[in-house]
Amino acid sequence: xxxxxxxxxPYRKGLERRRQILRAALEVYSEGGERxxxxxxxxxxxxxxxxxxxxxxxxxxxxLLAVLAERDLAGTEATRDAASPGEAVARAVVHNxxxxxxxxxxxxxxxxxxxxxHPAHAFFTQRYDALSAxxxxxxxxxxxxxxxxxxxxPEQLSRLLIAVADGLQLQWLLxxxxxxxxxxxxxxxxxRPPAGEEPxxxxxxVHG
Numbered sequence: 001x002x003x004x005x006x007x008x009x010p011y012r013k014g015l016e017r018r019r020q021i022l023r024a025a026l027e028v029y030s031e032g033g034e035r036x037x038x039x040x041x042x043x044x045x046x047x048x049x050x051x052x053x054x055x056x057x058x059x060x061x062x063x064l065l066a067v068l069a070e071r072d073l074a075g076t077e078a079t080r081d082a083a084s085p086g087e088a089v090a091r092a093v094v095h096n097x098x099x100x101x102x103x104x105x106x107x108x109x110x111x112x113x114x115x116x117x118h119p120a121h122a123f124f125t126q127r128y129d130a131l132s133a134x135x136x137x138x139x140x141x142x143x144x145x146x147x148x149x150x151x152x153x154p155e156q157l158s159r160l161l162i163a164v165a166d167g168l169q170l171q172w173l174l175x176x177x178x179x180x181x182x183x184x185x186x187x188x189x190x191x192r193p194p195a196g197e198e199p200x201x202x203x204x205x206v207h208g
Contacts, residue, residue, distance in 0.1 A: 018056040024176070025067050026102075033104030034064070036111050061119035066107060071102050084147070085138035085158070086188035089165050096169065100176070103169050108142040110166070132158045139191075149193045157191055 024045040028037045039060055043053045057063040078095040082088035096103050114118035132155070141156035148157065164187045168180045 014056065017046075021048075021053055021056055021063070022066055022070060025063055026070055028101075029064075029067055030099045030101045031104050033101040034108040035104070036101070039063075057117065058063040064105065065120055065123050067102070068106060068109065071096075071099070071106070084142055084188075085135040085161065086184065086191065088138075089135075089161055090181045090188070093165055093168065093184055097172065097180060100173070104173055107166075107170050107173060128162065131162060135161055146193065147166070148191050152191075161187065161191075 023041065025042050028042050031037070032041075039050045039053060042063075043050045046053070049140045053063070054060070054206050057066065075095055077091045079088040079091045082091055096106075109120045110124050112118050113124040115121065135158040136154045139148055142148040143150060143154060148154070161184075165180075165184060168178070168183055171196065172178050
């Protein structure tokens, strides 16, 4: 019999308050991005002082990273049933385009995180390692089915696909008329075997 219980009392209220602040922050940064938003605006939406907000988040940077983590989670939900890594990324950029402020926040923080001393450095390092491994696994499975070219490794394709998506987000902030999903699809077509190339049989077909 499980002995786990839902949080009660002050602890539960603290978790609920933290979630309320995070929802408000998502709204604020979705609308204004990193440079057009303020801690005061978030505090006003939840009826707290700025110091009150930072009672639930140790710093502004921690709140920003929590916002990006929620953004990634929502993106995962939006692409859960995608048939391939390329399709998932194409869907993700469409989803992200509906929240330009969060794209701005992501681009700004990811650039700053190249500094090993920056609070976001570990977050982005871990994020890219995990995302690359996930896409690489999907590329490997697609390669075994003969759907991905064999003259480039799944790891290389994974890193390139991420670079394409992130680079397009930056360009899209400068030119919102650009169709990010269409350009991701162009890259996906480039990942397929060249016309007329016979795909190698999967190991299970060779030995099975």
